[in-house]
Amino acid sequence: MNLRFRLLFDKAFKIAVAILSISVIVPLILILFHIVSKGVSSINLHFLIRDQNLSESGGSGILNSIVGTFLLITIASVFSVPLGIIAGLFLVEVKSKFVEFVRILVDVLHGIPSIVIGIVTYLLIVKPFGGFSAISGGIALGLMMFPLVVKSTEESLRLVPYSLREASFALGANYVKTIFRVVLPTCIKGIIVGTLIGISRIAGETAPLLFTAFGNPYFNINPFKPVNALPLVIFNYAMSPYEEWHRIAWGASLVLVGIIFLLNMTTKIAGKKWEVQF
Amino acid sequence: MRQDSLFNLALYFGGFVAAMIMVIMFGILFKGSVLSIKNFGIHFFFGEEWNPPMEKFGLLPFVVGTILTSILALSLSLPFAISLAVFLGIYCSRGIVSNILRHLSDLLAGIPSVVYGFWGLFFLVPIVRNLEIKLGIMPFGVGIFTASITLAIMIIPYMSSMIVELIKMVPRELVEAGYSLGATSFDVVRKIVFPYIKSGVISGIILAFGRAFGETMAVTMVIGNVNSVPKSIFSPANTMASIIANEFPEASSGLYLSSIVYIGLWLFVITFIVNLLGNLIIRKFRVGENES
Amino acid sequence: MGSSILKIRNLKAGYGKKWVLKNINMEVHKNKVTAIMGPSGCGKSTLIRCINRIHEMVPGALLEGDIYLNDISIFRISPIEVRRKIGMVFQMPNPFPTMSIYDNVLAGYKLNGIRLNKTEKDRIAEEALRKAFLWDEVKDVLYKKGNFLSGGQQQRLCIARALAMYPDVLLLDEPTSALDPKATSMIEELITELKSTITIVIVTHNTAQAARVSDYVAFLYLGELIEFGSTEKIFTTPSRKETEEYLVGKYG
Numbered sequence: 001m002n003l004r005f006r007l008l009f010d011k012a013f014k015i016a017v018a019i020l021s022i023s024v025i026v027p028l029i030l031i032l033f034h035i036v037s038k039g040v041s042s043i044n045l046h047f048l049i050r051d052q053n054l055s056e057s058g059g060s061g062i063l064n065s066i067v068g069t070f071l072l073i074t075i076a077s078v079f080s081v082p083l084g085i086i087a088g089l090f091l092v093e094v095k096s097k098f099v100e101f102v103r104i105l106v107d108v109l110h111g112i113p114s115i116v117i118g119i120v121t122y123l124l125i126v127k128p129f130g131g132f133s134a135i136s137g138g139i140a141l142g143l144m145m146f147p148l149v150v151k152s153t154e155e156s157l158r159l160v161p162y163s164l165r166e167a168s169f170a171l172g173a174n175y176v177k178t179i180f181r182v183v184l185p186t187c188i189k190g191i192i193v194g195t196l197i198g199i200s201r202i203a204g205e206t207a208p209l210l211f212t213a214f215g216n217p218y219f220n221i222n223p224f225k226p227v228n229a230l231p232l233v234i235f236n237y238a239m240s241p242y243e244e245w246h247r248i249a250w251g252a253s254l255v256l257v258g259i260i261f262l263l264n265m266t267t268k269i270a271g272k273k274w275e276v277q278f
Numbered sequence: 279m280r281q282d283s284l285f286n287l288a289l290y291f292g293g294f295v296a297a298m299i300m301v302i303m304f305g306i307l308f309k310g311s312v313l314s315i316k317n318f319g320i321h322f323f324f325g326e327e328w329n330p331p332m333e334k335f336g337l338l339p340f341v342v343g344t345i346l347t348s349i350l351a352l353s354l355s356l357p358f359a360i361s362l363a364v365f366l367g368i369y370c371s372r373g374i375v376s377n378i379l380r381h382l383s384d385l386l387a388g389i390p391s392v393v394y395g396f397w398g399l400f401f402l403v404p405i406v407r408n409l410e411i412k413l414g415i416m417p418f419g420v421g422i423f424t425a426s427i428t429l430a431i432m433i434i435p436y437m438s439s440m441i442v443e444l445i446k447m448v449p450r451e452l453v454e455a456g457y458s459l460g461a462t463s464f465d466v467v468r469k470i471v472f473p474y475i476k477s478g479v480i481s482g483i484i485l486a487f488g489r490a491f492g493e494t495m496a497v498t499m500v501i502g503n504v505n506s507v508p509k510s511i512f513s514p515a516n517t518m519a520s521i522i523a524n525e526f527p528e529a530s531s532g533l534y535l536s537s538i539v540y541i542g543l544w545l546f547v548i549t550f551i552v553n554l555l556g557n558l559i560i561r562k563f564r565v566g567e568n569e570s
Numbered sequence: 571m572g573s574s575i576l577k578i579r580n581l582k583a584g585y586g587k588k589w590v591l592k593n594i595n596m597e598v599h600k601n602k603v604t605a606i607m608g609p610s611g612c613g614k615s616t617l618i619r620c621i622n623r624i625h626e627m628v629p630g631a632l633l634e635g636d637i638y639l640n641d642i643s644i645f646r647i648s649p650i651e652v653r654r655k656i657g658m659v660f661q662m663p664n665p666f667p668t669m670s671i672y673d674n675v676l677a678g679y680k681l682n683g684i685r686l687n688k689t690e691k692d693r694i695a696e697e698a699l700r701k702a703f704l705w706d707e708v709k710d711v712l713y714k715k716g717n718f719l720s721g722g723q724q725q726r727l728c729i730a731r732a733l734a735m736y737p738d739v740l741l742l743d744e745p746t747s748a749l750d751p752k753a754t755s756m757i758e759e760l761i762t763e764l765k766s767t768i769t770i771v772i773v774t775h776n777t778a779q780a781a782r783v784s785d786y787v788a789f790l791y792l793g794e795l796i797e798f799g800s801t802e803k804i805f806t807t808p809s810r811k812e813t814e815e816y817l818v819g820k821y822g
Contacts (some may be wrong), residue, residue, distance in 0.1 A: 006464075006465075007462065009464060010462035010463055010464045010465075013464040013467075014369060016361070017361045017369065018365060018369070020361035020362070020365075021358075021361050021362040021366070023358070024358055024362050024379075024383065024386070024435075024438075025379070027431045028382055028385065028386045030397075030401065031389065031393070031394070031397050031401075032385075034397055034400070034401060035393065035397070083292060083296075086288060086289065086291070086292030087292040087293060087296040090289040090290065090292045090293035090296070091293070093289060094286070094289055099293065101297065102296050104554065104557060104558075105296065105299075105300045106296050107557045108550055108553045108554055108557065109300055110553075111485065111488050111489065111549055111552070111556075112492070112546060112550070112553075113491070113492025113494060113519055113545055113549055114492070114494060115492070115522050115542070116307070116542050116545050116546050116549075119307070119522065119526070119538075119539060119542040120302075120306050120542075123307075123309075123310050123539070124302075124306055143299065146296075161662075161664070163660055163664045164667075166624060166658075166660060166664075167660060167664045167728070167731075168666075168677075169624045169653070170622055170624055170653055170657065170732070171653065171678035171681050171682070171731070171735065172650045172651075172653040172654050172681065172682050172735070173650075173681035173682065174281065174650065175282050175285070175627075176285045177281075177681055177682075177683075178681070181680065181681055185668045186666070186668050203390070204388075204389070204391065204393070205390070205391075206390070206392040206494075207391075207494040207495055207519075207523060210523060211526055211527070231392045231495075235392050235495065235499070238395070238396045238499065246400075250396075253393045256390060256393065257388075257390075260388050260389070260390065261385065261388065264384065264385070264388050
């Protein structure tokens with residue numbers, strides 16, 4: 001093939017790749033611009049500290065949804081983090097064929113659609129216990145967070161060099177002490193970062209909450225009652241015919257994206273700062 | 279030592295619970311669908327009619343909707359995802375531009391599905407509506423096409439970061455050998471890098487397909503909620519995920535609810551198989567990597 | 571000839587289906603430095619890991635024979651007791667990254683659940699760091715984490731950590747192979763200084779180092795003890811052909 005043609009083609013390829021890559025930013029900028037410009041008009045102190053009570057003068061607020069989102073995240077973490085760490089330890093420390101089987105199941109769980117998890121939680125918890133609740137929503141979110149905690153625990157544990165364990169054994173520590181006093185403390189920061197990543201993924205999930213937490217126009221921190229959350233507000237209000245409600249949804253979108261953005265930044269900075277040197 | 283065996287027990291318990299989650303999920307979905315399975319069996323998959331008042335339930339409209347949106351979304355996103363991956367992995371793997379693009383791509387990946395749907399509803403739908411007017415079709419605005427575009431935007435960062443990781447696995451020596459033989463960067467990408475990571479890329483596509491398949495919120499908000507088999511890509515429709523989201527709250531009768539859960543069961547099984555396949559392929563690729 | 575603090579009798583060790591050490595019989599003399607030498611893969615590291623019983627912690631480990639510490643079989647007492655009496659320093663310096671220098675030195679106590687009051691802790695830490703030739707360099711930064719220390723300093727920290735437990739025997743697994751010449755010679759000086767109070771077994775592939783620091787040499791080849799004797803004798807008049815060839819550098 002002619003050299004000039006090849007060089008020309010190569011240059012064209014480079015340019016095409018660059019253009020396509022940079023054009024990926026276009027939708028991002030559009031979306032962010034939209035969210036900010038439409039949402040900013042709703043954001044004021046009022047908005048953030050009032051509940052969703054439309055009849056009150058001054059309009060409605062999203063306090064109950066913000067609180068609800070945090071409540072759900074907390075419940076989800078309580079369920080998924082301890083169990084996830086133990087399962088991660090299982091995957092790394094135990095040697096048996098069963099381990100590979102479990103690892104595949106956890107990976108596949110990661111890919112199960114959020115709405116299916118919502119249905120399962122509804123059938124498992126909401127129906128038998130007779131009502132929507134924050135706990136059921138938290139469990140659904142916890143199920144989604146679980147594979148992420150397991151994976152980050154596994155990866156963090158693997159980063160700890162074997163010689164550190166040997167050093168601990170050589171000092172007379174038994175296996176369990178070595179895990180709890182040397183291995184886990186060494187990689188705990190990686191696990192925390194992984195958990196934060198998990199939280200930022202579930203903070204915006206809506207589908208699992210549709211039939212579990214369900215939504216609640218009033219302020220509620222009782223985990224046994226239904227609770228509202230930012231993604232639910234956005235969904236419900238966006239699909240409504242009222243202009244006023246759309247405005248609220250944009251405001252809620254801005255707050256939600258803001259929270260996730262902050263979480264992501266924290267994760268990135270913490271990940272860098274907490275890198276343990278061996 | 280007692281402490282050791284107690285610890286081991288706790289670990290096995292954790293592993294057991296992790297495994298049981300999937301088993302229990304399947305069990306619950308199956309139990310919930312039993313009524314519908316008894317009524318329709320496998321033919322549910324091919325049933326063309328979804329008519330709750332008449333108690334006639336069939337999956338086909340939603341299967342077609344799901345497959346159309348997923349495939350369209352994948353096709354739309356692939357060139358962009360690959361370009362971004364090649365750009366970040368080969369041409370611009372370090373430096374300010376690379377960092378900015380990477381952070382922006384992460385930001386894009388972090389935006390929740392429901393916000394994408396919201397944006398799609400108020401920004402894309404009017405645009406598509408105008409397009410449809412120009413093309414002389416019914417200007418719904420919502421439909422498969424709009425949903426596919428929204429999905430495509432969501433998949434791009436996910437796929438591209440996966441491919442960048444794969445590209446980074448190609449040994450430097452191979453790439454340098456290619457250049458020193460006189461290859462252009464295009465040659466290197468086409469003949470050295472991609473053949474090397476081929477199975478990884480295939481696995482990535484499969485996993486992205488699985489994700490598109492089960493994506494709910496964004497799709498629900500822009501697909502139009504129409505329960506018949508879509509006739510063209512501009513038809514409003516429903517996917518397996520969006521029909522559940524739309525009608526679950528209204529499922530009153532036993533058969534209605536059971537049929538919706540049956541859809542959930544199908545979704546579970548299909549995404550299970552797709553994810554299993556994708557994971558097994560990438561596992562083989564990684565093992566092959568470690569051995570070389 | 572001093573008394574034998576360690577007696578190794580018919581020791582065989584391996585992994586999975588493969589025996590790496592085949593019938594080792596030797597004695598380690600008290601308060602002397604014994605070097606274990608041999609080409610890669612001859613079983614030196616496996617041997618010392620049998621002595622402090624961490625070989626058996628590897629899944630699939632094989633072990634036969636006996637080792638006597640002060641005439642008591644180490645397999646009759648708990649491995650934890652064995653490891654308090656026989657300390658180990660590894661090839662790559664491995665201070666615990668989440669602990670300060672001070673805590674690293676005392677890590678053995680913490681890991682064994684032994685509580686000490688502050689005065690005891692300070693005394694033990696200072697003594698161990700002085701013995702390891704590290705006190706002056708770290709006395710002002712004791713509470714900082716050790717990752718800014720150089721390789722040589724980190725290794726001396728690991729030696730201090732082992733010494734803090736007041737072991738009878740110190741096992742060193744190629745302690746200087748990852749260090750520069752200056753750090754190496756400091757540790758060799760340290761070894762010579764330490765041997766008056768503690769028995770040292772050092773695995774090394776560096777024959778010159780063995781010549782410099784050791785009193786006795788055991789030469790291993792393909793899992794067998796080819797020759798054992800005083801350093802002077804082995805280096806000047808080795809009785810086995812394999813020993814001579816190794817010393818001359820025919821294989822490494």
